[in-house]
Amino acid sequence: MQQSEHLMNIDRDAIWHPYSALTSALPNYHVISADGVRLTLANGKQLIDGMSSWWCVIHGYNQPQMNQALERQLKDMAHVMFGGLTHTPAMQLTEQLLAITPEPLNAVFYSDSGSVAVDVALKMAIQYWYAKGEPQRQRFISLRSGYHGDTLGAMSVCDPVTGMHSMFADVLPEQVFIDQPRCRFGEACSEADMAPLKKALMKHTDIAAVIMEPVAQGAGGMWFYSADYLTQARKLCDEQGVLLIFDEIATGFGRTGKLFACEHAHVVPDIMCIGKALTGGYLSLAATLTTHEVSSTIDNGQPGVFMHGPTFMANPLACTAALTSIRLLLESDWQANIHRLQQSLEEGLAPCRELPQVHEVRVLGGIGVVELKEPVDMKIIVPLFVEAGVWIRPFGKLVYVMPPYIMSREDLDELTTTMVAVIAKYGELSLV
Numbered sequence: 556m557q558q559s560e561h562l563m564n565i566d567r568d569a570i571w572h573p574y575s576a577l578t579s580a581l582p583n584y585h586v587i588s589a590d591g592v593r594l595t596l597a598n599g600k601q602l603i604d605g606m607s608s609w610w611c612v613i614h615g616y617n618q619p620q621m622n623q624a625l626e627r628q629l630k631d632m633a634h635v636m637f638g639g640l641t642h643t644p645a646m647q648l649t650e651q652l653l654a655i656t657p658e659p660l661n662a663v664f665y666s667d668s669g670s671v672a673v674d675v676a677l678k679m680a681i682q683y684w685y686a687k688g689e690p691q692r693q694r695f696i697s698l699r700s701g702y703h704g705d706t707l708g709a710m711s712v713c714d715p716v717t718g719m720h721s722m723f724a725d726v727l728p729e730q731v732f733i734d735q736p737r738c739r740f741g742e743a744c745s746e747a748d749m750a751p752l753k754k755a756l757m758k759h760t761d762i763a764a765v766i767m768e769p770v771a772q773g774a775g776g777m778w779f780y781s782a783d784y785l786t787q788a789r790k791l792c793d794e795q796g797v798l799l800i801f802d803e804i805a806t807g808f809g810r811t812g813k814l815f816a817c818e819h820a821h822v823v824p825d826i827m828c829i830g831k832a833l834t835g836g837y838l839s840l841a842a843t844l845t846t847h848e849v850s851s852t853i854d855n856g857q858p859g860v861f862m863h864g865p866t867f868m869a870n871p872l873a874c875t876a877a878l879t880s881i882r883l884l885l886e887s888d889w890q891a892n893i894h895r896l897q898q899s900l901e902e903g904l905a906p907c908r909e910l911p912q913v914h915e916v917r918v919l920g921g922i923g924v925v926e927l928k929e930p931v932d933m934k935i936i937v938p939l940f941v942e943a944g945v946w947i948r949p950f951g952k953l954v955y956v957m958p959p960y961i962m963s964r965e966d967l968d969e970l971t972t973t974m975v976a977v978i979a980k981y982g983e984l985s986l987v
C-alpha cells in the first residue's frame with residue numbers, strides 16, 4: 556500500500572498519459588497484472604476490459620502461446636539492428652503478411668508505431684511522385700473526422716478541428732480536407748456522397764494520394780460508412796492517377812468482420828498501414844505495405860533508396876509477437892468470434908436507444924458505439940465504470956467498446972449490461 560502510494564505520487568507529478576495534463580484532476584488506475592479479458596488493479600479490483608487496450612489485445616492478456624513464443628525468441632535475441640542485417644522473425648512475418656493482405660501489396664516497411672507507419676506512407680507517396688518526375692505532388696486529400704496519428708505528418712491528415720491544426724499552423728503541411736461520407740455501412744453511395752472527393756481531385760493538381768480509414772473511422776468519431784465509397788474512391792483515384800492509402804491500423808486483423816476492412820469492397824489500396832492488433836497488443840510494431848509498382852518506381856528514381864529507417868525497425872521480439880498473433884488469429888474461428896461480439900453488442904446495447912441522453916447506438920463487427928447528445932464528463936463516468944467492474948474509456952460524446960475477440964457471452968453480457976446501467980445513471984447524475 557505504501558509502495559503503491561509512493562509510485563502513484565510519481566505518476567501524478569511526473570508522468571504524462573495520452574492526451575493528458577501532468578496535473579490532471581483525473582486519476583490513473585494502477586494496473587498490476589492482466590489475464591484473459593481482465594485487468595487487476597493494485598487494490599485487488601478486477602475490471603473486464605472493453606477496450607482491448609485500444610484495439611490491440613485481440614487474444615486477451617497473458618496468452619500462453621504468445622508468452623511462450625516470446626520467451627523462445629528472447630533466448631535467440633531481443634533485438635538486432637536492421638541496417639545490413641536481417642532475421643528469421645522479420646522474414647517469416649513478411650511471408651505471412653503478404654499471404655493475408657490483398658494482392659498486389661508485395662513490399663513491407665516496418666516501423667514502431669501507427670503514427671510512424673502513416674508518416675512512412677505519406678513519404679512513400681511523395682517519393683513515388685518525385686521519382687516519376689512530378690515533384691509538385693506533395694499534398695494529400697483526407698476525410699474530415701479522420702484520425703491517423705500524432706506525429707506531425709500523420710497529424711496533418713487528421714481532422715483539422717479535433718486535431719488542433721490551428722495551434723500548429725506553421726509547422727503542419729496544409730492538406731485538402733473533404734467531408735466524411737454520410738452514406739452508412741451497408742448502404743450504397745450516391746453521386747452526392749462522392750462529389751466532395753471528385754471535386755477535390757479535379758481541383759488540385761498537387762495531390763500525391765488520398766488517405767482514409769476504410770469503412771470505420773476510429774478515434775476521430777467512430778463512424779461507419781459505406782464500403783461502396785471505397786470502390787468509388789478507387790475509381791476516382793485511378794481516373795486522376797492519384798495514389799490511394801488505406802489506414803487499417805484500427806480496422807486490420809478482423810475487427811470489422813473482414814480480415815482487412817478494404818475487403819468489404821474488394822478494393823486494394825496502393826499503400827496500406829497496419830499496427831495496433833498486429834502484435835496482439837504485446838509490443839509496439841507497425842508496417843506500411845505497398846505494391847511493387849510503387850516500390851520499384853521509388854527504387855528507380857533519385858536518390859535510389861526510400862528515405863526512412865527507424866532504429867528499432869523490425870524488432871525481432873515484436874516480429875515474433877506479430878507472427879504468433881496472426882497464426883493464433885488464423886487458427887481461431889475469428890469470424891465466429893466477431894459475429895458473437897457483434898450480436899452481443901447489438902442486443903446488449905439496444906436498451907441505450909431508450910435513454911434520453913443517447914443520440915445513437917451503432918455496431919460494426921466487434922465495435923460497439925453509444926453516441927451521447929453531449930460530451931461526457933470523464934470525471935463522473937470513468938469512476939462509475941470502474942466501480943461497476945469494467946474498463947471503458949470514452950472520448951467526446953462517444954462511449955464505445957471493442958472487446959478482445961475471446962470474450963465470452965457471459966462477460967460480454969456483463970460488459971453491455973454495465974454500459975447501459977452506467978450510462979443511465981450518468982444521465983441522472985449529470986441532470987442534477
Ligand SMILES: *Cc1c(COP(=O)(O)O)cnc(C)c1O
Pocket residue numbers: 668669670671673702703704705768773774802803804805806830831
Ligand atoms: C491508433 C491509430 C493510429 C496511430 O497509431 P499509434 O500506434 O498510436 O501511433 C493511426 N491511425 C489509426 C486509424 C489509428 O487508429
